Amino acid sequence: MKLTVLFKSQTAKLEFSLTRNKLLALLVLVSGLFLISSRSTHLPEENISRIQYTQTGLNAEAAKVSALKDQTEQKITGLVLKMAQMQSQIQRLDALGARLVEQADLDPAEFSFGQRPSMGGPIDDSELEIKVEHELIDKMDQMLAQIETKSVELSALESIMLNHHVITETQLQGKPIQSGWLSSYYGMRADPFNGRPAMHKGLDFAGKEGEPVVATGAGVITWSGSRYGYGELVEIDHGNGLRTRYGHNKALSVKVGDVVTKGQQIAVMGNTGRSTGAHVHYEVLRRGKQLDPLPFVY
Secondary structure: OEEEEEEEOOOOEEEEEEEHHHHHHHHHHHHHHHHHHHHHHHHHHHHHHHHHHHHHHHHHHHHHHHHHHHHHHHHHHHHHHHHHHHHHHHHHHHHHHHHHHHHOOOOHHHOOOOOOOOOOOOOOOOOOHHHHHHHHHHHHHHHHHHHHHHHHHHHHHHHHHHHHHHHHHHOOOOOOEOOOEEEEOOEEEEOOOOOOEEEEOOEEEEOOOOOEEEOOOOEEEEEEEEEOOOEEEEEEEEEOOEEEEEEEEEEEOOOOOOEEOOOOEEEEEEOOOOOOOOEEEEEEEEOOEEEOOHHHHO
């Protein structure tokens, strides 16, 4: 394919021919110049639009970062206040634990009460907020571990003191009556019914019929009812093989299985069974064998 262009005027004549390849090259060149011209025409506007769009996005991101910064500062302030509350709680636990250890007459070295807890301080503005927050979280973890440890120690201390309390309560002490007098001792005596020598295996406390009869130690009721010779009898198991009996009562205030405390009323004084007058027959038994109750009474 060949294209011939003829240009003729009065003074000159110009003629040239274009082959197919030259024509294609010319079209490509013209198209490129057109595109470059068109591109250079719209490039400034597009750049301005892009800059404005980017600025808008940056402003939005800046606002988000500023809001996040405010929230972070508020969270850090909240963490500091929470740490102060936790420190106060640890100090109260320390004070309580130290008092209880002293009251229980225990070795303070066996407990961590009184050890100085992790302390917080003012925030350095030069530190990065992320670093500060991480440090606060680490300190809070340490304080939570301290609180957990002290809580376990307090539970152990509570068990020790409760055990001391149980031991104190189950120890036999005092008279089985609120008013009255000791009328007969433990040991050999003349039987009040036949006058013959007989072993008296308890103490007799005389008084007025209807007066309260009380437990001399905490324990569980193992007998509440009539029993030959004892009349209306109450028996209490105090643990460690120790039991007490309260005989000749007029009426009983407890039943088998009841848990009673030291000084609690368990019956009223009477004259039932093998008795010559209103009194309480009081026995102390260790592993089934009667002991002299007098040392327990006084």
